[in-house]
Amino acid sequence: EAQVTQNPRYLITVTGKKLTVTCSQNMNHEYMSWYRQDPGLGLRQIYYSMNVEVTDKGDVPEGYKVSRKEKRNFPLILESPSPNQTSLYFCASGRRTMNTEAFFGQGTRLTVV
Amino acid sequence: KQEVTQIPAALSVPEGENLVLNCSFTDSAIYNLQWFRQDPGKGLTSLLLIQSSQREQTSGRLNASLDKSSGRSTLYIAASQPGDSATYLCAVQLSDQNFVFGPGTRLSVLP
Numbered sequence: 001e002a003q004v005t006q007n008p009r010y011l012i013t014v015t016g017k018k019l020t021v022t023c024s025q026n027m028n029h030e031y032m033s034w035y036r037q038d039p040g041l042g043l044r045q046i047y048y049s050m051n052v053e054v055t056d057k058g059d060v061p062e063g064y065k066v067s068r069k070e071k072r073n074f075p076l077i078l079e080s081p082s083p084n085q086t087s088l089y090f091c092a093s094g095r096r097t098m099n100t101e102a103f104f105g106q107g108t109r110l111t112v113v
Numbered sequence: 114k115q116e117v118t119q120i121p122a123a124l125s126v127p128e129g130e131n132l133v134l135n136c137s138f139t140d141s142a143i144y145n146l147q148w149f150r151q152d153p154g155k156g157l158t159s160l161l162l163i164q165s166s167q168r169e170q171t172s173g174r175l176n177a178s179l180d181k182s183s184g185r186s187t188l189y190i191a192a193s194q195p196g197d198s199a200t201y202l203c204a205v206q207l208s209d210q211n212f213v214f215g216p217g218t219r220l221s222v223l224p
Contacts, residue, residue: 004156006128035214042117043202043214077126092212101118102147103214104157 006105021076023091030096032074036087081112125221126193134188136203143205151200193222
């Protein structure tokens, strides 16, 4: 089954404790991306990757890091999480060509206390 | 900068009604527009993708239209059912899979 898998689904952590949210897709997609969703602000892009070893900043990259060492994986790293990073995070993937669907993971609800 | 808005923010209708959700975007230079459905605790599910050269797309009881020049799209849901209750998001693709999302319309269909 074609899918984008995020882990963990739920996470509560403390300020400053490094964490990684994993994202994996099994569709051989070149493109992967991370979004955060906040009430009243909609989904905003954090980082995206057009292919292995290629990453670019989205609209809200501050406080986040990503890596793309393999085509299927695109982890999101919070080196020093802060409460304003409490949010619902989505990973997405798609083929690089235009006019194709984007596939989303089920989301990771992160709470930083 | 591209901005996407959706009206209404929330909608509650009795089962069986036909309804229209609206999406507006400020810059007509888009590659396509996608409508997604989001259920609580779940990810986004793509419903319809309309390419910039198309005017509409249909899937079952769903029909989406696109008027690129005026920066508008509508999602029409026929004969609504309680299972249609969800948040509906529209997103415009600018380039290379870069999407800008609207804030969503929260739909409740009452049995």
